[in-house]
Amino acid sequence: MDRIRIVGGNKLNGTIPISGAKNAALPLMIASLLTEETLILDNVPRLADVAQVQRILGNHGIDIMSAGKRPGDHEYQGQTLHISAANIIDTTAPYELVSTMRASFWVIAPLLARMGEAKVSLPGGCAIGTRPVDLLIMALEKLGAEIQIDGGYVIAKAPKGLIGAEIDFPKVTVSGTHVALMAATLAKGTTVITNAACEPEIVDVADCLNKMGAKITGAGTSRIVIEGVAKLHGARHTVLPDRIETGTYAMAVAMTGGDVQLAGARPELLQSALDVLTQAGATITPNNEGIRVTRNGAGIRPVTVSTAPFPGFPTDLQAQLMALMACAKGSSHITETIFENRFMHVQELARFGARIHLDGETATIEGISKLRGAPVMATDLRASVSLVIAGLAAEGETMVNRIYHLDRGFERLEEKLSACGATIERISG
Template identity: 70%
Template sequence: MDRIRIRGGNELNGTIPISGAKNATLPLMIASLLTDDTLTLENVPHLADVEGLTRILGNHGVDFSVTGKRLRQEAGLGRTIHFNARNIVDTTAPYELVSKMRASFWVIGPLLARMHQAKVSLPGGCAIGTRPVDIFIDGLRALGAEIDIEAGYAVASAKGGLVGGRYKMPKVSVGATHVLMMAATLAKGETVLENAAREPEIIDLANCLTAMGAKIDGAGTSTIRIDGVAALSGARHRVLPDRIETGTYAMAVAMTGGDVTLTGTHADLLPAAARAISEAGAILTPVENGIRVQRNGGGINAVDVTTDPYPGFPTDLQAQFMALMTKSNGIATITETIFENRFMHVQELARLGAKISLSGQVARVEGVKALKGAPVMATDLRASVSLVIAGLVAEGDTLVNRVYHLDRGFERLEEKLGRCGAEIERISG
């Protein structure tokens, strides 16, 4: 099992290319099920989750071909992948596939919309929280689907096809917004989704679906209207930059000091996080095709944050920001409102010398003068990269175990950081 070793103490200086967004790529790939034409996606990152979903779509009969980055090309130059679902051979998504990736449950919407039936395994629990699928099921029922839960599967049908309807989500859900928006594109009549998620990835999916012939209004607001069409065509779409990767590397520079330009991205993707990073003492400057991040001289300021749905502070950056606050010059309070178990990185940061106390969903982080390298274990995707950020300034060596979590969402992380001066290496086996 691979590990990453980091020797802390180096500033970061140079350029880091930002990859295509994982959280946009996955629903875009699933949207290929909506048409029998080819959907071409550009700027697709090399990630374990992308490879896994490609195999899952293949189980349904989706063919794909890849063009783009080869060995020794610059990190961050994404691939172009062509997906064709002309012949859907199976509308069942079995447990052994869905259990490996929660996002694969999302195929239920496009399969119902196009094939009028689907049998999809319930995804089960998750390390960072329960993430129930009730909203997905209730929303699809509002569009006329009949769904029964049988032996751990959602067995769904829509004889004659889905029909437009109105559905107000009881809580903001990015996944449910993706699924219901995709399903509604082929429903008869108008669908209105209320209390919808507003993330940039929602807008990106809506732009792709629109290019395929869908009629969508209001993406990026809390009310989305979709007029169903009889069929969707193929399209070519470029995946938007990864705002979580953008924020992660900006926090790494804020932690270490230095001067790094993040290319292929922009600060508008993460307004709340950009403000928090700036308040912590980094300077974020828009430049052509990117963001310049600097922290030279002064220390790190303590900043309080609370995670919230977009445009609030992203839960996917909470662990990274906590790592940054371990070296602040004061006490920061971090409140997690999205997932109930997303503080599992606290004990691992403590192994490096961090001073963090927990009270329910609130973490109190008291900055320390120095962190000390130690062996640590990644517990989930975002927690794993928080340990990398801490390791970049820890005295001595930090050894991050179980880095397969990192490979799910960060493309060639050690290469990108190494090019900017970090002493970091992957140890295989």
């Protein structure tokens, strides 16, 4: 099992290229099931989760061609995928493929919309709370699907096709919004989604679906309207930059000090997180190439933050912020409002000497002047990278174990950081 070894104490200086967003690439790949023509996706990150969706699509009979680097390409440019779902040979997504990642469950929407049936295993993925699929099922039932759960599988049927409907989510759900959006594109009539998620990745998927011939308005607001169409066609779309990766590296620079250009980053995708970093003492400068992050000399100041759906502070940056606040001058408070069980990194950060007290969904962090390197274990995707950030700033050596979580969401993490002066290496085996 691979591990990452870090010797802390180096400032970060240089350029880090930002990859395509995992949380947009996965639903965009799944949306290819909606058309028999080829969907071409550019700037797709090379991640374990992307490879897993490729396996799931392959199981349905989908042809995927990956175009690698060509002369003149940047080293970190994402891959280009040509996805052709001309012949869907199987509408079942089995447990062994779906169990490792929650997003794979979303294939239920395009399969049902285009083929009139789907049998999809209940999902697995990160162990952060229950994250049930009841809202996704509710959305499909509103669109006229007949659904039963049998032996751990969700069996959905709509032999006469889906029918447009009003879908009012009782709470904001990114998964539910993705599923409702994809299913409604081929439904007969108009669908209105209220209390929809407003995340940039939802907008990116809607933009791509519109290029494919869908009629979607209002993506990025809490009310999305979809006029169903008879069929979709092929298109070409570039995946937007990853705002969570952007925020993660910005926090690493704030933690270690230094001066880093985040190439290709778009500040409007994570303004609330950048505002928090500014409060904490980093200097954030958007420019034509992306975002420049610096912290030279100034100490880290404590902040009080609650996670919230977009445009609020992202839950996916909560663990990274907690690592940063471990070295702030004073007490910080972080409240997690999106997922229960999302403080599993606390006990691992404590191994660095961090002083963190939990009370319900609020963590109080008493900053200390210096963290100490330690052997630690990754628990989920975002928590694992918070341990890397802590290790970059800690005295001595840190060994991060179980890093397969990192490979799910961060492309070439150790290469990007070592290019900016970090002492970090992957140890195989």
